[in-house]
Amino acid sequence: MLNLSSPNLPISIIIPVYKGGQAFYDCLASLKNSRLSPAQVIVVVDGDDPHSYQIAEAFGAKVLQLKTNQGPAVARNRGAEIATGDILFFTDADVTIHEDTLEKIAQVFESNPRVAALIGSYDDQPGASNFLSQYKNLFHHYNHQIGSEEASTFWGACGAIRRDIFSKMGGFDESYRRPCIEDIELGYRLKAAGYQIRLCKDIYVKHLKRWTPYSLLRADFFYRALPWTELIHRDRNFVNDLNLQWSSRLSVIFIYLLLIVLPASVWIPPLLFLVGLLIIGLIVLNWPVYQFFLKKRGFIFTLAILPWHWFYYFYSGLAFVIGTVKHKLKRNRSILPTKA
Structure with a gap:
């Protein structure tokens, strides 16, 4: 069972999942080691997935079940609707947090009232050992470590935002029906509205995903690069970041x-x-x-x-x-x- 308690700024963790398997179990297990306990752990089961539902229940999370698979944008929004924490922390079902991840998130928001949202970074020890997973996840880590601390995008794998601002912005764009750029699009809207997003290079999570050539190309090309290009043109946002x-x-x-x-x-x-x-x-x-x-x-x-x-x-x-x-x-x- 998860030990839930509230920090000065209570944090609600929101995790969308669909057929999460062992990685999802590890994701929830990592929360037990957190030095700062969340106010809530909300798991949104995105479709017919009784195994993930049972895992989430066994860990004491609050579980929402969607009838059909609708994508992480919808799942995250449904989770946010029942969240009570002042801070919403979004992470993925194939990610584990470090023991100080939540603690550092709370410190940033408590000490910086102007920060509307923050994103962290994958650590430099990816969970999957095969070559392509090591390359892909380390490259992601590198890009975040050299990025501007005044971030221009949001990130759904390790991203936190003040609940009132998330609600004011209307949440994630639900027209994105697959794991796509719904987080980047939210970041662009936040920046356009004048909100500050901080890239915190010392806030880490571990990515457990095992990448294959097929899954990497499908994600990078069809789910990220193509829609991101259209988003860049839509918002005229050619930020050097x-x-x-x-x-x-x-x-x-x-x-x-x-x-x-x-x-x-x-x-x-x-x-x-x-x-x-x-x-x-x-x-x-x-x-x-x-x-x-x-x-x-x-x-x-x-x-x-x-x-x-x-x-x-x-x-x-x-x-x-x-x-x-x-x-x-x-x-x-x-x-x-x-x-x-």
Whole structure:
């Protein structure tokens, strides 16, 4: 059973889950080790998932059951509707918290009345041991550790917000029916309304997800990059933060130049010199990233991530082009004159 008590600013934890399995059990178990107990733990079972329901009940959480799978935006909003804490802390069912996560969240809000919301970071010890999971989750950790503390987005895996402000903003956009960018979209609306979001680099959670090539590409390309591009155009928000640094944008250009020049060098050998320059340029532009991986996992691991990291720039660039075209087509259709 979870030991529930209220800090000065009571925290309600909201966890959407659908077929959570062992990771979900570990998620709830980690709450028992928290130095600061939450006022509530609300689990929203997003569809027909009796096993997750039983796990949540066994841990003493307040459980909501949705009849059909509607996505985390809906699930989080339904959880927020019954929350009583002054602070809403959103996390995922495949995430565990550190013993000081809630304590540090409470300290930030208590000492900074102007902070409307905050986000934390994955730690540098991902739960899944396979190569792709280590790469993906460490890369996420790195991006948050170098990001601006004056954040421009929200994050549903480790994000806290004052309940009154969340309600005033209307919660997450429920038009996002899959695990998508509903958290980023909320962050953009918060910033547009003049609210402060803090990136707290010392507030950690551990990601347990085991990434495969299929799940990584599906999440990165279809659920994040494509809708995020359309959101960027909608709000005209090209903020140089997290995944939108200038080095990343230049790297995308270098990757596409490399894809053009490398095949051409078979017929025009002098182009091999340009190929070399582009490869050196990519390494120089991303040297801080590679230094990070060298320090954390060594030379062989760092060498192995290069193809995946450069592939990431390829599909990110492709998603931006496709998303931009989709946005322009939608905008053009919306301004076409209607027939009398």
